[in-house]
Amino acid sequence: MKQLLDTTKLGTRTGGGNHGRVVEGIGRAIVSGDLAxxxxxxxxxxxxxxFGVSRTVxxxxxxxLAAKGMVVAKARVGTRVRPSREWNMFDAQLLHWHMDGEPSDDFYRQLFEMRLAFEPFAARLAAQKATATDLERLDACVAAxxxxxxxxxxxxxxMDFHRAVFDAAGNAFFQSVVSLVGAALLSLLRRSSPEPRPEQLKQICDGHQLIADAIAARDPLAAQNAMIAVIDVGWSRVFGDTAGPPRPQR
Structure with a gap:
């Protein structure tokens, strides 16, 4: 029988006493594939x-775990692990379990697809709604x-730059999305960010400055296209091709 309580994997976020230990132990076992x-x-x-806990705990x-979409219980059958496509990937704890392991290429591909779905339109909105403070913040992020x-x-x-774009878009739903998936996006950006070689730094920074400039110029289409270009560059750095994330066919 599998031993699910691996204290070497629980980290410092367990919390919640015995309840938290059980959720962490089983949740991590599911995400890692120890429970398929x-x-x-x-x-x-x-x-x-x-786990050394009561039946109530x-x-x-x-x-x-059921609320996270990870398991389903059936009478006289038992509790079964649900397909990963049914998991709530906006759950902060579930995302942390992914990031504490070794996320697959498919995980990162799906993150890129999500970025392509949200960020270009957020840039469009930012070009229409950004305040002077927002514009200063974007420039400060590029300088950093x-x-x-x-x-x-x-x-x-x-990451601060992309968060600033979402904030400048003035849409609470976008802000909630970036807050929930912030850890995963930061991991993705770390994987796609260049080593500190001058030519690579300049390429990425210039791309972000184009976004900031288009937003400042109140040019929604240019802001959208500049964001798509930045996402495509990140994709090429992670996966080694220049096609970018797949687009829906028109």
Whole structure:
């Protein structure tokens, strides 16, 4: 029987006492594939013994995992892992479990597709709604990218820029999206950000400045296209091709 309580993987975010330990242990086992999609979880008695918790605590933990779309319980059958396509990928804890492991290329591809769905239109809105403070913030983010000393600092400033675009768009739903997936996007930007070589830094920074300039010029189409170009460059750095994320066919 699988041992699900691996304390080496629980990190410092467990929280919630016994309930949190069970959610973390089983949740991480599902995300890592130790518990495969469609697989039945061990019987309650086994889990109670492994985690050292009461049946009530286990039941509440299963409700939490079910709310994340990760498991489903059926009478006289047991609790089964649901397909990953049914998981709530906007759940902050679930995203952290992905990022603490080794996200697959497919995970990053889907992140790029999500960026392409949201960010170009956010840039369009920003060109229509941005305040003077928003414009100053965008320029400051690009300046911070240019002065970054290492890849980590560069990617943080990069993330700050994209967050600033969402904020300038003035849409609360966009702001909620970037808040929820911020950790995953930061990991993606770190993977696609260049090592601090001058020519690469300049290419990325210039692309972001084009976005900021188009927003400042109140040119929605130019802002949208500049954002698409930045996303395409990130894609090419991660996957090695220049086609960019797949677009819906017209």
């Amino acid at each position: 999609e469609g697989e039945l979880l061990p019987r309650d008695e086994v889990l109670i013994e492994q 286990l039941r509440e933990a299963m409700k939490t 990218m240019r002065s970054a000393k290492d890849q980590a600092g560069f990617s943080v400033s990069d």
